[in-house]
Amino acid sequence: MPTDLKVRPWRCWQSVAGAALLGFSLASSGATFSVSPVRIYMQSRDRATAVTVENEGDTEVVMQGEVFQWTQKADGTDELTPTDDVILAPPILKVAPKSRQVLRLANLKPVPPGEQLTYRMIVREVPEAAQPKEGVQVQVSLAFSLPIFITPPGAKQRLLCEAKRATPDLLVATCENQGDAYAQPVNFAVRAASGSVLLSQDVSGGYILPKMRRRFELKQPANGPALNGAAKFAVTQDDGSVQLFDVAVSD
Incomplete structure (x- = not known):
């Protein structure tokens, strides 16, 4: 960082x-x-x-x-x-x-x-x-x-995220920090079951303070891969760690 x-x-x-x-x-x-x-x-x-x-x-x-x-x-x-x-x-x-x-x-x-x-x-x-x-x-x-x-000693972030389709070309990610220290997503990505990246978007100013929730909009690129069905939602944080969440993106 x-x-x-x-x-x-x-x-x-x-x-x-x-x-x-x-x-x-x-x-x-x-x-x-x-x-x-x-x-x-x-x-x-x-x-x-x-x-x-x-x-x-x-x-x-x-x-x-x-x-x-x-x-x-x-x-x-x-x-x-x-x-x-x-x-x-x-x-x-x-x-x-x-x-x-x-x-x-x-x-x-x-x-x-x-x-x-x-x-x-x-x-x-x-x-x-x-x-x-x-x-x-x-x-x-x-x-x-x-x-x-x-x-203080032992205070850590605990981030839980989900992603849902809002419009045909827009996903909305909701992340809640249930921990005792800040979280800061710097990138969101949707991965297919094969591991290929279907959507990736960097995040600016994405601090989530303890016990708070934030929404993020992810724009699907025109002519990009289809986003439909079971997938993995990957959240990269400022320390380089990556969390994976199961999501089902429907049309």
Whole structure:
């Protein structure tokens, strides 16, 4: 799995009325960022950990960070709530050109036995106070969100999945995490009894937090192999493990 994040932004002034906030890969500071790690793992005995932000560009960048409790709603969408469980220091950082800044995350909440705690650290670039030369213009800024997992001994994911046809060219996969730690499918595949792959689709942002359920749509390619009858539904997770589930895909 990835251990660092490269952000290669550009300076972009736009003649629009509102500011745009973009994700990992874009920004306006004229710099290139490297963030490590991109996922933060802590054990229940850990009290603090570090995240490094490196500015590989030629201009100073000012950034502000916050930590949120990360849960999911019944439909699987993420919900972020401000929290003081995990403290970020410093909350505001200035990263000089060609230099790096270390952020410290300190966990203040006792971890319940057998229950993984999940948070997200969001760091946003503070736009420069520069004035555009012409027109009403705003600067596009950088923001990145890093998941934080604080895991007690023995906590594991337990994923159960099924797949059913919704329309002639669409399958809907439903996965429920009955475990005590997050699961993250990165690929779904339907395999025939012979083992041949009838359908394969990568998944982006497929986190399923403990005791939560999510639905995923799988589009059948035009002129692809027929999907009908008994098959195996293969779920590949972020650690490379593969789980197989028996499914019956009917017309």
